[in-house]
Amino acid sequence: LTSETYPGLARDAKYASLTADDVAYFKNLLGGEQAVIDGTTGGAEDDLKPFNEDWMHKYRGQGRLVLKPGSTEDVSQILKYCNDRKLAVVPQGGNTGLVGGSVPIFDEIIINMSRMNQIHSFDEVSGSLVLDAGCILEVADQYLAERGYIFPLDLGAKGSCHVGGTVATNAGGLRLLRYGSLHGNVLGMEAVLPDGTVMNDLCALRKNNTGYDLKQLFIGGEGTIGIITKLVIQCPQRSAAVNVAYFGLESYEKAQLAFREAKKQLGEILSAFELMDSRTQQIVHKIKGEERPLEGEHPFYCLIETSGSNGDHDYEKLEKFLEDVLTKEIVVDGVVAQGEGQAKALWSWRESITECIGHGGGVYKYDVSIPLAEMYSLVEDVKARMGEAGLIGETEEHPVSAVVGYGHMGDSNLHLNVAVRRYDAKVEEALEPFVYEWIEKRNGSISAEHGLGLAKKKYVQYSRNETVIGLMKQIKKLYDPNGIMNPYKYI
Numbered sequence: 190l191t192s193e194t195y196p197g198l199a200r201d202a203k204y205a206s207l208t209a210d211d212v213a214y215f216k217n218l219l220g221g222e223q224a225v226i227d228g229t230t231g232g233a234e235d236d237l238k239p240f241n242e243d244w245m246h247k248y249r250g251q252g253r254l255v256l257k258p259g260s261t262e263d264v265s266q267i268l269k270y271c272n273d274r275k276l277a278v279v280p281q282g283g284n285t286g287l288v289g290g291s292v293p294i295f296d297e298i299i300i301n302m303s304r305m306n307q308i309h310s311f312d313e314v315s316g317s318l319v320l321d322a323g324c325i326l327e328v329a330d331q332y333l334a335e336r337g338y339i340f341p342l343d344l345g346a347k348g349s350c351h352v353g354g355t356v357a358t359n360a361g362g363l364r365l366l367r368y369g370s371l372h373g374n375v376l377g378m379e380a381v382l383p384d385g386t387v388m389n390d391l392c393a394l395r396k397n398n399t400g401y402d403l404k405q406l407f408i409g410g411e412g413t414i415g416i417i418t419k420l421v422i423q424c425p426q427r428s429a430a431v432n433v434a435y436f437g438l439e440s441y442e443k444a445q446l447a448f449r450e451a452k453k454q455l456g457e458i459l460s461a462f463e464l465m466d467s468r469t470q471q472i473v474h475k476i477k478g479e480e481r482p483l484e485g486e487h488p489f490y491c492l493i494e495t496s497g498s499n500g501d502h503d504y505e506k507l508e509k510f511l512e513d514v515l516t517k518e519i520v521v522d523g524v525v526a527q528g529e530g531q532a533k534a535l536w537s538w539r540e541s542i543t544e545c546i547g548h549g550g551g552v553y554k555y556d557v558s559i560p561l562a563e564m565y566s567l568v569e570d571v572k573a574r575m576g577e578a579g580l581i582g583e584t585e586e587h588p589v590s591a592v593v594g595y596g597h598m599g600d601s602n603l604h605l606n607v608a609v610r611r612y613d614a615k616v617e618e619a620l621e622p623f624v625y626e627w628i629e630k631r632n633g634s635i636s637a638e639h640g641l642g643l644a645k646k647k648y649v650q651y652s653r654n655e656t657v658i659g660l661m662k663q664i665k666k667l668y669d670p671n672g673i674m675n676p677y678k679y680i
């Protein structure tokens with residue numbers, strides 16, 4: 190097999206090809222039509238497509254078999270069999286990943302975790318939640334909401350992504366500023382190693398310094414050393430009062446000043462600080478057709494969320510903050526949401542960008558960390574580069590329709606998106622390695638929260654030195670000596 194989608198990449202002959210006996214083994218193990226999608230004898234294209242293609246329709250594999258285990262024991266038996274037979278596999282959660290890590294490249298077996306979706310227990314005193322990796326993030330968050338708690342992670346794909354998938358990518362999302370990263374919030378984990386060994390480390394304690402913390406290797410490991418099957422998550426109390434403000438600014442410099450003031454004046458109740466440039470808001474408006482929150486056009490917009498225990502006090506604080514930044518001319522215009530409905534509506538101007546930006550064709554996505562002072566300059570430099578190369582414009586002959594920037598400003602995390610009418614080699618050549626070199630020069634990170642997958646496979650060295658990459662390869666070899674886990678990706 191060679192891949193038309195990925196020229197230059199060839200199937201590794203060390204992996205076995207699926208036989209009828211293999212398929213019979215899996216069918217016998219998992220039973221039931223719902224647990225196996227079999228396209229090994231032809232057909233089943235429509236059934237296989239959602240598992241072979243990623244969310245952006247950019248990465249497409251040639252997988253012929255999807256397995257949906259129903260228990261940790263199933264996962265263990267599947268992996269043990271695949272390891273013995275040298276059959277390559279790709280773990281898959283909600284398939285919302287944005288770096289091509291969740292779909293096969295060639296004929297890897299897709300192990301989809303959607304059937305392992307039970308919530309096992311919740312400790313209402315400590316806030317620790319024990320659940321299966323295949324639980325949908327929003328379902329887990331709703332379960333917690335009914336008990337006065339909140340999942341420490343939130344993101345635009347919450348309706349589809351799995352908790353296990355977010356842990357495997359170490360997703361950052363909208364609440365990181367307040368609750369920190371999954372490296373801190375995952376208390377315990379059960380995972381299955383490629384040889385079928387079950388690593389049960391379902392500890393529910395915040396403090397556990399008994400030697401190496403091995404679960405950390407699976408957080409952000411992107412399914413390259415094993416499959417996460419269960420998790421214990423530390424969940425904070427849901428804040429009684431959540432307030433949201435949205436405002437327009439005349440420059441990126443002013444956005445930085447506003448962030449500084451927000452930290453100073455809102456302190457412990459600040460739970461999100463998001464940045465959007467004007468073009469992102471125009472695109473969301475065009476696609477969704479909803480009325481813009483502010484009159485007039487501003488070069489930048491920020492969204493602030495506060496979460497605290499006293500509604501009136503927090504609202505007052507936020508209003509006072511807005512008044513102050515308006516008086517100091519840091520902000521040009523702003524609005525504070527009146528009630529939950531309006532808060533949701535304001536959030537949608539930030540959360541809908543990822544979806545709306547893809548409507549015109551495709552998107553080249555760069556999710557990067559850059560020291561704040563220079564964060565937005567990347568967007569300006571890329572826009573200028575596209576202009577010089579004659580690639581950007583209003584008409585069909587220009588492949589690029591927009592270069593935009595938005596992201597989690599509170600975490601120095603920018604999403605540079607280059608919206609295209611069609612994917613084009615010339616655009617890619619103009620972007621890469623330019624973007625990565627730009628980031629390296631500023632000691633940034635080429636992957637802030639989306640991971641590496643296939644998209645950034647060639648560029649790891651821009652953010653990690655040889656020694657670190659060497660150690661990663663040793664870990665991969667130790668856990669997965671036959672290399673069956675998610676091959677052809679970043680490691």
Ligand code: FAD
Nearest residue numbers: 282283284285286290345351353354360361362412417638
């Ligand atoms: P998948 O896409 O299925 O898989 C992702 C990776 O994890 C793959 O490498 C896969 O092999 C591996 N994997 C999946 N499940 C397991 C498992 N059980 N064990 C081992 N490996 C596994 N990301 C952010 O960080 N912040 C955001 O704000 C954000 N917003 C987003 C908004 C939208 C609209 C979309 C589409 C995506 C967004 N993302 C964001 C991307 C983010 O990576 C995913 O949404 C999420 O983390 C992936 O979860 P998933 O279950 O879909 O995993």
